[in-house]
Amino acid sequence: MTRKQKRLAIIGGGMSFIVAAVLLVMFAFGQSIAYFYMPADLEKTPVNPGTRIRLGGLVAEGSIKRGEGRTVSFTVTDGEANVPVSYTGILPDLFREGQGVVTEGVFDAATHGFVADSMLAKHDENYMPKEVADRLKDKGLWQHTEEGGQPAGASTEGASADKTGATR
CATH class of the missing domain: 2.40.50.140 (Nucleic acid-binding proteins)
Incomplete structure (x- = not known):
């Protein structure tokens, strides 16, 4: 893997983590809304x-x-x-x-x-x-x-x- 590919893999993994965290927070708020x-x-x-x-x-x-x-x-x-x-x-x-x-x-x-x-x-x-x-x-x-x-x-x-x- 080249440096560019490693960097893209790290950025992609970080973005996936952020998206997953946002979805979990939205799900939690959706369950508590009345x-x-x-x-x-x-x-x-x-x-x-x-x-x-x-x-x-x-x-x-x-x-x-x-x-x-x-x-x-x-x-x-x-x-x-x-x-x-x-x-x-x-x-x-x-x-x-x-x-x-x-x-x-x-x-x-x-x-x-x-x-x-x-x-x-x-x-x-x-x-x-x-x-x-x-x-x-x-x-x-x-x-x-x-x-x-x-x-x-x-x-x-x-x-x-x-x-x-x-x-x-």
């Missing part, structure tokens, strides 16, 4: 059962039902559509009816409901998850506060919990 949907989006574009998504909206009034143990069922709404949600775990302290929520999980084909394994709830009176606030603004359902006319979603901090109850 797309965001509102209830009305799910009526227009159904999601396959088992596909991991983030579901956001408001907790519908009168929809919270406590089950056995730490299981809670409730409905997420965006004013146009409703999606039944089941969550087993410790709820964030600020979870309640009429408040913004973003849940992450999968659809259950047997129950036709959403099974959440983590949840982000409203942090305080001035917070609503940005994705939910933007979608509610688009649908004309955004509520302004009484003082100063500032939208209720100006902050970007939230309290969340997963199945272990750990706050993030």
